Amino acid sequence: MTGSISLVGYGLSAIGPAIAVGLIFAAYINGVARQPEARGMLQPIAILGFALAEALAIFGLVLFFIKS
């Protein structure tokens, strides 16, 4: 079997952002469940936090190109 170990590294590096995104949406769902009228206010904040956390995983994807 041949391949690049950097792909495994990418898989590992995706764990952190995955947990972060989970936490962000858990908090968002919690917030909306407690106070449904706050949905409009919470949504952009949640999406923004999600985008920032996801950026880390996207940085990891760059490794995929660096190795080749």
Add this chain to the structure above:
Amino acid sequence: MSVTALSILAYLPAEGESHFPPKPEDFWLPMFQVGGVWVTRPMVICAIITAALAIWLVVMSKRAAVVPSRGQHYTELIYDFARNSIARDMIGSKHFRPYLPLIFALFVFILFNNLAGIIPFLQLPTMSRIGFPIGLVLIVYVVYHFVGIKHMGVGGYFKHMVPPGLPGWVVPVVFLLELMTYFITRPLTLALRLFGNMFAGHMVLVVFIVGGWTLFTSDSIGLKFVALPAWLMAFVMTLFEGLVQFLQAFVFTLLTASYIAGALEDSH
């Protein structure tokens, strides 16, 4: 040669060589040459989408009536989303109007270029080539710096990067960090996020569709049956990709709006 034939060819392995497993090189899809410059499939798809969008929006705004037709209703739905949920909520109801054309144009352009990834016969998100997101981000980059400098002046713009009330010795560190955020991290993440999502999404679809085909054309009868779950998975992932493609168009525009809002912020 028609785009239809090419899009089908792109998914089926050519004679003698298999596209499985997919590689980044598979995204280089030249179609024909004009004066020594290759015209690739993403460029053609981008042109088709842009032309369709332009025709659709011009026709819809010409026919705009007080009692909307069904087409106008859907157009207004998308416009309202970009106007109210993105521009007004992020920039604030006082300043958002001058930036509305940019926000709306970015949103529909990215949305439909992304959706090209699951539209039959196009089936390639334009943004899976890094050049397209970089072009868009260059526009956004220039706009939010220009807005900030116009609003606060050069000195004021750099001054507003550091929040007030920090102890003196922290200020240089925070300033350096903020400088990096404004000039390097923001454009880099903005471009890479869109590119990465579209690239990875297309890769996943290719794995399941072409992988299913590779299994189906293999010699073993057992492997032929495994192709069915692979294609079922391709179907599910296509739906999921639709969601991601919408979300990424939304996130890109939302972040653009928030950067502009940050540049417009009144001095503390």
